[in-house]
Amino acid sequence: MNKLYVTITIDTENPQTLYVANTCKTDTLLNSNNEKNYGMKYILSAFKNYGIHATWYLNIYEKYLMGEKLMAKVCNTLLKNEQDVQLHTHPVWLMDPEERKRIYMSQYSLEEQIYIIEKGIEDIYKLTGTAPIAHRGGAYGINKNTLQALSATKMKIDSSLFYKNPNCKISSIYKNSIHKLGGIIEFPVSVYRTNTNYLIPYKSDTDRIEKVDINYSAIDDIKNVCESNISGRHIYMNVFMHSFSFYKFFYDGIKPGVSLFKPDKKAIRKFHVVMKYLCTNPNVEIITVNQLYQKLENLKLSDNDNVPKIKRIRIV
Numbered sequence: 001m002n003k004l005y006v007t008i009t010i011d012t013e014n015p016q017t018l019y020v021a022n023t024c025k026t027d028t029l030l031n032s033n034n035e036k037n038y039g040m041k042y043i044l045s046a047f048k049n050y051g052i053h054a055t056w057y058l059n060i061y062e063k064y065l066m067g068e069k070l071m072a073k074v075c076n077t078l079l080k081n082e083q084d085v086q087l088h089t090h091p092v093w094l095m096d097p098e099e100r101k102r103i104y105m106s107q108y109s110l111e112e113q114i115y116i117i118e119k120g121i122e123d124i125y126k127l128t129g130t131a132p133i134a135h136r137g138g139a140y141g142i143n144k145n146t147l148q149a150l151s152a153t154k155m156k157i158d159s160s161l162f163y164k165n166p167n168c169k170i171s172s173i174y175k176n177s178i179h180k181l182g183g184i185i186e187f188p189v190s191v192y193r194t195n196t197n198y199l200i201p202y203k204s205d206t207d208r209i210e211k212v213d214i215n216y217s218a219i220d221d222i223k224n225v226c227e228s229n230i231s232g233r234h235i236y237m238n239v240f241m242h243s244f245s246f247y248k249f250f251y252d253g254i255k256p257g258v259s260l261f262k263p264d265k266k267a268i269r270k271f272h273v274v275m276k277y278l279c280t281n282p283n284v285e286i287i288t289v290n291q292l293y294q295k296l297e298n299l300k301l302s303d304n305d306n307v308p309k310i311k312r313i314r315i316v
């Protein structure tokens, strides 16, 4: 039977939309206002129970907003738990902290992007002692210059290509396959196609591309995507989440009078079911992006660009 390598990647940051809009200033990574922390601390303790090593794409640029002390604590906590720290670029805090207009990598020139990535590598190295090798652009907002800048700064992997996402300004003939793109290895955000038939006749069927994500995907979707990859001989996929995936504001935004730190119990339950499924599936091996990179030399990558299809029937 074909082995499926699954990377669990966590965009590690405070909620950028709220921060850019200045509606939130509180750290959600480690802070909890004396309540239980459902950010990094909760995810790490769950990973410890499951024996999972994940990849944390760290928005190190929040250092210029929240201070280096917090970022140092974040890095120490991740390293202590033997997690993989890689680079997540939300350049606004380094390049445009006052106006907050340029929030995507694609809004910067090649020279600026090289500077942003160099600074990110340097800042992560300073706090972890290891230079990152993999990158994910904030909100997938990269363009061709980003790939060139990653290649110029000796990064190895980009993981921002998100098929059909409007923020993602690069295109590729591949949707899910790991491939060379613009001089660097591209490990796309894993996607699948859903086709929903509505039984009520006036509502037409929908055909959508979705990413494999703890918040957005149904449990059965994730299981079906795994099974499709295993039987389709597609040997790797990514499960996406955020460091703030378990807070209620993820969907609803922060409303006056509602605690910022209120847990989203439904998302938490879903996370545990998916982790248990992955850990107990004999055909699945959970590895970090760094471990996957080490394996790439010996892995026979297939051209089979599998996009799993999921059919759903809904009453309304």
Ligand SMILES: [Zn+2]
Binding pocket: 011, 013, 016, 059, 088, 090, 137, 138, 139
């Ligand atoms: Zn982000």
